[in-house]
Amino acid sequence: MKIIFETPKLILRQFTEADAPLILSLNSDPEVVKYLHEPTLKTVEHAAQIINDIILPQYKNNLGRWAIHTKDGMNFIGWCGLKYRPELDEIDLGYRLMQKAWGKGFATEAAQHSLDYGFEKLNLKMITGRAHIENIPSIKVLEKIGMNFIGEGIVDDCPVRTYTKANPNI
Numbered sequence: 001m002k003i004i005f006e007t008p009k010l011i012l013r014q015f016t017e018a019d020a021p022l023i024l025s026l027n028s029d030p031e032v033v034k035y036l037h038e039p040t041l042k043t044v045e046h047a048a049q050i051i052n053d054i055i056l057p058q059y060k061n062n063l064g065r066w067a068i069h070t071k072d073g074m075n076f077i078g079w080c081g082l083k084y085r086p087e088l089d090e091i092d093l094g095y096r097l098m099q100k101a102w103g104k105g106f107a108t109e110a111a112q113h114s115l116d117y118g119f120e121k122l123n124l125k126m127i128t129g130r131a132h133i134e135n136i137p138s139i140k141v142l143e144k145i146g147m148n149f150i151g152e153g154i155v156d157d158c159p160v161r162t163y164t165k166a167n168p169n170i
């Protein structure tokens with residue numbers, strides 16, 4: 001298990017092929033994918049395909065979506081992390097938590113430390129965050145971690161608010 005970093009309450013680690021049941025439990029909840037441009041997941045085989053085709057290839061250059069576990073009990077609660085999007089030539093900050101973990105500040109804590117990791121350890125110049133215009137919790141996370149509102153627009157066929165933050169150390 002490759003741990004990426006720890007926060008006061010959380011451990012973020014790379015996913016492996018063995019995590020398909022965790023991805024299925026996350027992405028099979030219609031409330032979790034409500035504002036995302038994807039259907040609910042139905043099978044563990046499809047979850048394995050997502051891990052192999054989408055998540056694992058992102059781990060080049062120490063980027064990627066990382067599994068989040070609470071230190072208190074080591075429960076899996078979702079993922080957070082930094083993904084390179086070649087079609088936009090940007091590093092995207094994303095997060096997705098299971099409903100049981102919402103409203104406890106975990107997304108903000110994971111997102112803040114992912115941003116810091118990207119700037120301090122990976123020396124990224126700029127990080128972008130996007131949220132559906134009606135996804136208030138996600139917008140609040142981006143604003144609470146100090147990202148700057150750039151504007152609204154259509155990305156991946158969705159109306160989104162875009163936020164960016166430049167590396168303060170460069």
Ligand SMILES: CC(C)(COP(=O)(O)OP(=O)(O)OC[C@H]1O[C@@H](n2cnc3c(N)ncnc32)[C@H](O)[C@@H]1OP(=O)(O)O)[C@@H](O)C(=O)NCCC(=O)NCCS
Nearest residue numbers: 032095096097102103104105106107108131136137138140
């Ligand atoms: C987005 C998401 C990760 C946020 O998780 P969370 O656990 O609620 O995040 P936090 O607890 O760190 O903070 C959320 C903030 O939104 C607020 N919030 C939550 N629901 C809200 C609502 N319906 N209306 C207004 N504010 C709301 C919370 O009060 C909190 O703000 P506060 O600290 O000022 O009180 C979670 O809702 C999620 O996983 N959603 C599904 C996947 C998703 O949409 N991912 C983002 C894609 S862009």
